[in-house]
Amino acid sequence: MSSLKFGTSGLRGLVTELTGLPAYAHLRAFCAVLREDRAAGPAGEMLIGRDLRSSSPLIAAQCAQAIADAGLIPVDCGAVPTPALALAAMAAGSPAVMVTGSHIPDDRNGLKFYRATGEIDKADEARILARHEALALAAMPEVTARPQQRDIAAGYRARYIDFFGRALEGLIVGVYQHSSVGRDLLCTVLAALGATPVALGRSETFIPVDTEALRPEDEAQARNWAGALALAGIVSTDGDADRPLVADETGRFLRGDLVGALTARFLGADAIVTPVTSNSALDRPGAFGTVIRTRVGSPHVIAGMDQASAEGAGIVVGFEANGGVLLGSDVTRDGRRLKALPTRDAMLPILATLALARSEHRPLSAVAAQARFAAALSDRLPETPQERSAALIARLDAEGPGLRDTVFAAHGGVAARDRRDGLRLTLGDGATVHFRASGNAPELRVYVEAATPEGAQTLLAENLAFAAAQTR
Secondary structure (H helix, E strand, O other): OOOEEEEEOOEEEEEEHHHHHHHHHHHHHHHHHHHOOOOOOOOOEEEEEEEOOOOOOHHHHHHHHHHHHOOOOOOEEEEHHHHHHHHHHHOOOOEEEEEEOOOOOOOEEEEEEEEEEEEHHEEEEEEEEHHHHHHHOOOOOOOOOOOOOOOOOHHHHHHHHHHOOOOOOOOEEEEEEOOOOOOOHHHHHHHOOOEEEEEEEEOOOOOOOOOOOOOOOOOOHHHHHHHHOOOOOEEEOOOOOOOOOOOOOOOOOOOHHHHHHHHHHHHOOOOEEEEEOOOOOHHOOOOOOOOEEEEOHHHHHHHHHHHHHHHHOOOEEEEEOOOOOEEOOOEOOEEEEOOOOEEEEHHHHHHHHHHHHHHHHOHHHHHHOOOOEEEEEEEOOOOOHHHHHHHHHHHHOOOOOHHHHHHHHOOOEEEEEOOOOOOOEEEEEOOEEEEEOOOOOOOEEEEEEEOOOOHHHHHHHHHHHHHHHOOO
């Protein structure tokens, strides 16, 4: 059975099951949907971007062939951040496809589809799958397409340089480059804003940096870099540069939802949209004017931002627990305008968080502490098929107090449940445990909140062990 499926952000699966006919056929299906809607752009172009994983160049070439065979014009934008591709596509009025597996390992990859107006939604995903089945393509043709070449990085750079000016003057910032497609662009922008970027940890082989489940070696080397260098912070992204990593001056990484909240604060948001996995501190009275909670995944956040705008919100900022920020409205600050970009982006939260600390003349650790977030951690059980995750969640939800009280008795049992995305349990002592099947990989995600960091570590370990035993 193929592992290809639409998850929280795009179509993903094993490289062996995506390369060749599957990638080609899904692009042909997307092109057919665009044709039906007369949404292929005024010039009939479709932009193509890719990340730095080993399989991406070949898959991008196969996508170009599909676009050409569908009667459209493929435009190769090379290795670029996903948000840079989305920005260029929206500016050109053209659809786009990004070849990326984001943070998942190199043996997997994926496709992210964009209309000229932005990310596709869940209805579009269903139509692509239906058209894919109806086309029933049987063979992958020879790759002979010669797409046009286009450099789109300049527009993305200018977007942030023009808005932030010299907001980072004097800061020395470590940039953990690894295999992020945005690694050089990030250094260029930081330098233009007055900071001194220090390149760290560059890799020519793909490293699956997951902003919601950091590898211990990433955390250790960030602390080592911070101890050896006088840095204001350390920043990085995932593979396709739509999820940020921000560490404070001690090398301690800030959670993605905290980075999102600090970004919203810097931009003066009066409405935020974020999934149920984000920290409960966001719901504290007075923190933000309006808080809309959604399921995990950028399509759901975008729908929530549309709702907030329709209800009259001025500045709307969406973000996920992974840190990716979606800007739902134009923002004007100090006479400079930042136009809306309703797709997940890493550059904006990195710059906004650093600029907030710089403007307040305080270290990042102090700015983060002021937010008073609950101690929160998350991790994953890899190689856990979705059906096993679903069975565990269903059992926890369906069984009576016996099972839940046995597992959670030390925390006062289960006080409340939230079923919007997986199962989020509020325990009697106020702690929370959230079980959720990943939409992008065969993994069970476990999120916890507790009163103290030590309590969160214990709670996470307990529930990872419990989940591992239950899903064997």
